[in-house]
Amino acid sequence: MTDHSPSLEEAPASPGRVETLALCCSIHLLHDGCANALYVLFPLIALDLQLSFAQVGLLKTAYTWALSGMQIPASFLAERAGEILILSAGTALLGLSLVATALVISYAFLVWLLTLAGGGSGVQHPLASSLVSHAYQSAGRRTALGTYNFSGDLGKVILPGLIGVLAASWGWRGGFVVLGLFAVTTGGVLGLYLAKRGTTPPTLIQPRPANPSQGWGILDRRRFRRLTLIGMLDDSTRTSFLTFLPFLLVQKGMGPEEIGLVFTLLFAGGAVGKFLCGVLADRCGIVPMILGTEILTGALILALLPLSSAAIFFVIPLVGLVLNGTSSVLYGTVPELVAPQGRSRGYALYYTVVMATGAAAPFLAGLLSDATGLSLSLGAISATALAAGSLSLFLRVPPRT
Numbered sequence: 001m002t003d004h005s006p007s008l009e010e011a012p013a014s015p016g017r018v019e020t021l022a023l024c025c026s027i028h029l030l031h032d033g034c035a036n037a038l039y040v041l042f043p044l045i046a047l048d049l050q051l052s053f054a055q056v057g058l059l060k061t062a063y064t065w066a067l068s069g070m071q072i073p074a075s076f077l078a079e080r081a082g083e084i085l086i087l088s089a090g091t092a093l094l095g096l097s098l099v100a101t102a103l104v105i106s107y108a109f110l111v112w113l114l115t116l117a118g119g120g121s122g123v124q125h126p127l128a129s130s131l132v133s134h135a136y137q138s139a140g141r142r143t144a145l146g147t148y149n150f151s152g153d154l155g156k157v158i159l160p161g162l163i164g165v166l167a168a169s170w171g172w173r174g175g176f177v178v179l180g181l182f183a184v185t186t187g188g189v190l191g192l193y194l195a196k197r198g199t200t201p202p203t204l205i206q207p208r209p210a211n212p213s214q215g216w217g218i219l220d221r222r223r224f225r226r227l228t229l230i231g232m233l234d235d236s237t238r239t240s241f242l243t244f245l246p247f248l249l250v251q252k253g254m255g256p257e258e259i260g261l262v263f264t265l266l267f268a269g270g271a272v273g274k275f276l277c278g279v280l281a282d283r284c285g286i287v288p289m290i291l292g293t294e295i296l297t298g299a300l301i302l303a304l305l306p307l308s309s310a311a312i313f314f315v316i317p318l319v320g321l322v323l324n325g326t327s328s329v330l331y332g333t334v335p336e337l338v339a340p341q342g343r344s345r346g347y348a349l350y351y352t353v354v355m356a357t358g359a360a361a362p363f364l365a366g367l368l369s370d371a372t373g374l375s376l377s378l379g380a381i382s383a384t385a386l387a388a389g390s391l392s393l394f395l396r397v398p399p400r401t
């Protein structure tokens with residue numbers, strides 16, 4: 001008997017493509033918004049629990065290590081259970097863990113709960129990215145992935161500013177409760193969507209058959225390794241800078257509402273950067289885009305140190321544009337180096353390695369800050385961005401002879 005069901009490797013009709021992209025963008029908005037709202041709460045947590053820079057860095061490290069550690073298991077689970085089911089369960093775990101942080105009585109308990117939250121959020125990146133890349137097999141794929149990344153930055157624009165305002169009145173515990181309830185609600189809506197919508201296109205909920213022989217599906221191992229190394233340095237720059245930027249702002253006299261506004265402006269610039277850089281990379285090439293954005297990132301981080309609090313509001317959107325813009329170029333290049341049937345695993349491998357490395361960076365930057373001061377630590381973060389840009393020159397495809 002011939003199976004005439006649509007193949008997962010075939011490009012679906014236009015309505016299915018749009019529906020897939022819209023669903024993945026909604027999930028990305030929530031998960032990235034929650035993760036980045038944490039930065040606004042870190043100074044309040046540090047003040048309440050009397051934490052060092054290294055201890056604050058470890059909070060981000062625990063969250064991101066758990067997130068990165070779930071990338072590969074999530075991709076294997078999705079091959080058997082379907083992407084939407086795993087996305088729904090992970091989102092619910094994220095929300096419940098954040099709500100529970102309101103009850104913490106010790107630093108160790110907080111680290112444990114943020115680890116659980118990171119694990120729940122770890123399902124999002126590889127599964128949603130894979131869904132989008134399968135929906136857009138040929139034309140428009142990099143632009144679609146840029147749109148998907150843009151949606152994540154919309155969450156970063158909305159939630160940090162909102163949580164900053166709420167935390168000024170309700171404290172950091174109240175901020176966590178709001179984030180958690182938002183995530184729990186979204187996870188429930190996804191579960192209802194999966195249960196009730198029987199006409200959902202196969203690319204949304206159909207489990208992919210396991211194929212142990214396919215390996216990681218990497219077509220060009222040398223360029224994939226180089227791309228991953230650049231991603232490691234880029235993510236290390238971003239996570240370290242965002243973790244300790246609030247403390248620089250506190251030194252300049254800012255409160256929670258002002259810090260939330262700075263992050264809203266930063267991620268607004270980042271949203272534009274992710275979309276714009278993804279589109280420009282299609283026209284200009286990946287090497288010029290990575291080199292340019294990383295050089296500007298390093299220079300602008302250093303420029304923030306002497307600026308007044310008022311001047312930071314004008315510069316920070318540009319910082320966000322280049323700080324987050326590189327990721328669209330990097331993520332959009334992964335499908336070019338991985339076979340179509342292995343993209344879920346290829347994305348999982350890329351995200352796992354990149355995010356595991358980036359997760360360690362805030363803790364290391366915290367140790368450096370405790371030992372030498374915040375300014376020197378930010379200088380080291382700037383140098384990391386410059387190193388990532390220089391490595392992009394090795395991504396060039398050698399001419400055919």
